[in-house]
Amino acid sequence: MNMKIKLIIFFSIISWSLSQAQKAKTENVILITLDGMRWQEVFNGAEKRLMTKKFVQDSAALSNAFWNESSVVRREKLMPFFWNTIAKQGQLYGNRHLGNKVNTSNKMWFSYPGYNEILCGFADDERINSNDPTDNPNKNILEFLQAQKEFSGKVAAFTSWETFPCIINTKRSGVPVNAGLMKAEKNPTESEKLLNELMFQQPNITGGTRVDALTFYCGLEYLKKNKPRVLFFSFDETDHWAHEGEYDKYLRAANYTDEFIKILWSWLQSQPKYKNKTTLVITTDHGRGNVNDTDWRHHGSKMLFADEIWFAFLGPDTRAMGEVSVQQQLYQSQIAQTIATLLKVNYIGNKPTGERVSTAIIK
Numbered sequence: 001m002n003m004k005i006k007l008i009i010f011f012s013i014i015s016w017s018l019s020q021a022q023k024a025k026t027e028n029v030i031l032i033t034l035d036g037m038r039w040q041e042v043f044n045g046a047e048k049r050l051m052t053k054k055f056v057q058d059s060a061a062l063s064n065a066f067w068n069e070s071s072v073v074r075r076e077k078l079m080p081f082f083w084n085t086i087a088k089q090g091q092l093y094g095n096r097h098l099g100n101k102v103n104t105s106n107k108m109w110f111s112y113p114g115y116n117e118i119l120c121g122f123a124d125d126e127r128i129n130s131n132d133p134t135d136n137p138n139k140n141i142l143e144f145l146q147a148q149k150e151f152s153g154k155v156a157a158f159t160s161w162e163t164f165p166c167i168i169n170t171k172r173s174g175v176p177v178n179a180g181l182m183k184a185e186k187n188p189t190e191s192e193k194l195l196n197e198l199m200f201q202q203p204n205i206t207g208g209t210r211v212d213a214l215t216f217y218c219g220l221e222y223l224k225k226n227k228p229r230v231l232f233f234s235f236d237e238t239d240h241w242a243h244e245g246e247y248d249k250y251l252r253a254a255n256y257t258d259e260f261i262k263i264l265w266s267w268l269q270s271q272p273k274y275k276n277k278t279t280l281v282i283t284t285d286h287g288r289g290n291v292n293d294t295d296w297r298h299h300g301s302k303m304l305f306a307d308e309i310w311f312a313f314l315g316p317d318t319r320a321m322g323e324v325s326v327q328q329q330l331y332q333s334q335i336a337q338t339i340a341t342l343l344k345v346n347y348i349g350n351k352p353t354g355e356r357v358s359t360a361i362i363k
């Protein structure tokens with residue numbers, strides 16, 4: 001084939017793919033993160049070697065809930081919405097056993113750098129190298145959307161971790177971030193009043209961080225009341241219980257977070273404003289170690305393999321590929337542009353951003 005023909009084919013593929021992206025049906029995006037949730041459990045379910053007395057209080061009860069010899073049954077027991085709905089109608093990336101790899105491109109392998117990479121579309125290891133609550137100098141996709149006429153006032157975040165107002169830089173971005181032990185203040189509904197009470201009527205097991213159930217139901221109430229076009233839910237307990245070395249609670253947190261996503265999806269699909277116009281983008285900020293027996297509890301740059309992560313997509317523009325088995329290498333930095341493409345905006349970050357996950361968009 002001569003060069004001219006090659007070029008013509010190349011450019012027609014590019015313009016076909018761009019025109020397909022412009023046809024995207026998505027009008028709303030819900031971004032969801034499960035802090036430090038390992039790809040190993042997402043794709044293989046509970047791990048036998050960790051279901052021991054060392055990490056589990058009642059291993060018989062845990063086995064009963066989540067164990068099966070088959071990893072296909074096991075993962076479905078752990079995350080039924082992922083495997084019964086997303087795997088049938090959407091896409092799951094990151095099963096390294098199939099050669100499908102997703103990594104962070106930052107070299108920090110902990111939370112703030114991970115969320116910076118997800119939200120801004122690039123790693124910034126020089127400036128974002130601590131979890132301290134300092135305002136993020138980088139512009140993020142939520143902030144970019146908030147500044148667009150058609151999204152202004154229709155972007156919000158509900159997070160368990162109290163540091164998110166800094167990560168999203170709510171002072172500069174104007175994106176409302178309800179984080180940690182923050183009540184719903186504006187004209188609370190009856191449900192919000194109850195959630196506000198509950199927030200301070202239970203043991204505070206996670207410091208300034210809020211338990212995920214409260215984050216979820218506070219965010220769900222906000223969604224029903226304010227009908228945002230872009231909403232970010234960030235759940236934390238998977239990371240918390242892993243650090244505590246409590247594998248049973250880590251698995252249960254993964255299981256009820258999967259349930260939150262199921263409840264969310266069925267509400268979205270019952271609403272004309274959202275039904276078949278909303279894409280879920282689900283991922284994690286970092287992986288966890290996997291060399292020694294206790295490494296699953298930890299992460300950070302010294303923990304080999306803690307940069308291994310995963311993505312999931314479900315929505316009207318996402319082809320039903322299920323568990324993606326294409327041999328490829330994807331990065332956390334690609335999420336921001338994927339969201340931008342789904343919402344048909346041209347996002348330009350402070351630094352060059354990862355390109356969209358092209359297979360996640362064209363139906």
Ligand SMILES: [Zn+2]
Nearest residue numbers: 035036111285
């Ligand atoms: Zn984290």
